[in-house]
Amino acid sequence: MDRETELKIAELFYSIQGESSHAGYPCFFIRFADCNLRCTYCDTRYAYEGEHKSHSISRILAELGKYPGVLVEITGGEPLLQEGVYPLIYELLALGRTVLLETNGSLSLERVPAQVVKIMDMKCPASDMHEKMDFDNFAFMAPKDEIKFVISSREDYNWGKDIVNSYELHNKTTVTFSPATTWLSPAVLAQWILDDRLPVRLRLQLHTILWPDKTKGY
Ligand code: SF4
Numbered sequence: 001m002d003r004e005t006e007l008k009i010a011e012l013f014y015s016i017q018g019e020s021s022h023a024g025y026p027c028f029f030i031r032f033a034d035c036n037l038r039c040t041y042c043d044t045r046y047a048y049e050g051e052h053k054s055h056s057i058s059r060i061l062a063e064l065g066k067y068p069g070v071l072v073e074i075t076g077g078e079p080l081l082q083e084g085v086y087p088l089i090y091e092l093l094a095l096g097r098t099v100l101l102e103t104n105g106s107l108s109l110e111r112v113p114a115q116v117v118k119i120m121d122m123k124c125p126a127s128d129m130h131e132k133m134d135f136d137n138f139a140f141m142a143p144k145d146e147i148k149f150v151i152s153s154r155e156d157y158n159w160g161k162d163i164v165n166s167y168e169l170h171n172k173t174t175v176t177f178s179p180a181t182t183w184l185s186p187a188v189l190a191q192w193i194l195d196d197r198l199p200v201r202l203r204l205q206l207h208t209i210l211w212p213d214k215t216k217g218y
Pocket of ligand 1: 035037038039041042043044045047076078104
């Protein structure tokens, strides 16, 4: 594999990083097409529905070159479905970029280089995808990485709380709980976290606060 490796991409865009420890920084996003999950609340169906363009790694790097020094986030869809994600990651690291990888938690992180900031989703019961999660991935998470639970209900919260406590996730990495705001008020989730003294960070989606009417490219 080399710079002519072709990748199926849903979109390339430049925006503010919205939901990680890097939230608020300018960031170049590479959104991979296709996903192996079908979360009930998915707001990025366009990543796996319809036609998608193929982009060579060279072309992606050329586009990225317009934004010197900014963070790069690889997201999806599910980026780890495409083998070409690995040469892309190595090219980005060789350029000295800080690379964030957001992944849906169902595929192994074993081959992801340690320098990459891994943001692993944990799909809770309301997603209907919680049984697809690969708990072995916890072994690959370092303090700079993140495990993100999107919480839609008290059932989701209790499920996430049990996993955090059972695996002591907060001792391995950063753990965030984000409310799915269509179904759960951020203030309610904040109170649950406070009541339980749960060692997780409440995370709100900065981009949805900035651009509430946008549905893609943010
Ligand atoms: S993993 Fe992400 S892109 Fe895939 S179905 Fe779930 S929310 Fe949508």
